Amino acid sequence: MIINHDNGKCKSADIVLNYRLFGNEQTINGNEKTPVLFIHGLSYFSYDWLEFGSELCVDRLGCAMDMRGFGDSSESVDDDYSIPSMAEDIKNLLDHLGWEKVILVAHSMGARSASYFTRNNPEYVKGLVLVDWSPENAPAGSKRVATTVANMPDAFVDLKEVMKYFGTDPDSPDGQDKLERFKAYTKPVEAGDRITIKRSGFFKQQFIKQLESGNAPKRGVDLWEVVRAIQVPVLLLRGTRSDLFAAETLPKMLDSNALIQAQEIDAGHYIIGDNPVMSLESMSTFIQSLETK
Template sequence: MSELKETSDHVASGDVEIFYRKFGRPGRMPVLIVHGLSYTSYDWIDAARLIACDREVAAMDMRGFGESTWSVQHDYKLESQSADVVAVLDALGWSRAVLMGHSFGGRVMLACATWQPERAGAYISVDFAPDLAPAGRRHVAERIGRQPDFFKSVEDAMAYHGHQDVPLESRIRRRWESFLRKTEHGYVMKRDLHYRDMFRKALETGKSAPVPDFLWPMMAKITIPTLVVRATESDMFEPQTLEKAKKLNPRFVGVEIAGSHNLPGDNPTGLAQVVTKFLDDTSL
């Protein structure tokens, strides 16, 4: 369908250029999506297309990820990431939008919705809450923290991330090709090594960066329509944490759908369905 054609662009924000993909056509309130630490906007293409049936939907690459540039100053503060969201909203001409974030992107969008409330029509958290499950947090630290500077091939990168004997034309391979950049030294992941070094230091010292203590208070005070989605097989978001979120703020709509932490990859159709229902129910 012509209205679901993907377009893309970059916008300057601070010391970086932020890349974003856009789908759909003007209609109901638009949706802006931010990915997590192990993903890029590419991972949201399928779900974004489905959500964009009656509105515009954009998925951006965080600074240091995907097709966005890396910060020379290693400025990856939450405040700067929130400002990047606003820069994309401005570039798109959206005065307000539904702010949706997956995993770490949920943190970014929660902060943006709190600090820039006039830009947020609703907040959607996809497999994110301030309390991270210890097993999942350790798994992320190990996988990112032990990542080499370069991989010899796409196959080596996939094997490192648990994908063996992947067919050349498979969806998984295409995804990893999108997350890698070929250089004279090998294949580098499209994620600033700042993140690798941060997790590596945590592994070496045994001291992880603390989760900001202002995130739960942010969730408690948020008054815009909010959807919290948990993946049934998530290793990052425990069932009791979803109950904690719903008790903390009775306005929240909390749902569980089938899939792992990688919901946009595992179950884009189910994810799009719960997001669409939420937007319909809240008349957004």
């Protein structure tokens, strides 16, 4: 499905960020309803939020950003994909948009940076939605992600090969539905007639090293301390079939911060794709609660 939206660019340090604007601006008690910024995970990009985000933002503005090194945002010359730098990108984008207050909805890897940004800049954030993320990745999911990214070919013959690699049959009805998505997710390789996905090669090299050493990369940030220090309402969504967010980690998240409320949804790691109806209902209820406070 092609969703009407406007593309924009924003400078952030040495990066040019790409973003997609959509939604319908409305007011409540004379004030504009709080806009929503959507932040993707490692195997996704801004396009993946369009359909869901448009449904969530029928009464407010929405924006989905491509994080540095992803989608149509530029790559870091110095391979700086640290959590603080990605969080600074969020701030620079919000300032570019003129959004003084925002609701953040962030999935997986994107939730790391969103949590860090929220901890450091609570005045910007009315509420935070963490989609299938905690500071502790479950081993099975970590291995799956590392293997998929590390083993991904540097280039593919065509779009069908890309889709098959990521588990989508291009000739199926589901494949036809996702065709535009994969077109937007790929780009020509500089030399030759092959294509690749729009993600910096830095992440592939990082996971190759992880598989060789058996050690996850050091983040340089205590993410549990970050979660404990968040000062705004948080909705935490966990997929009941997620292999990255273990069930036993959920109580630890709830114990870490009294501002966190949680809901488990019948889904895997990609909650909004697996169960968009329940995801939409949960987020809409949370956002409504923020607007009435």
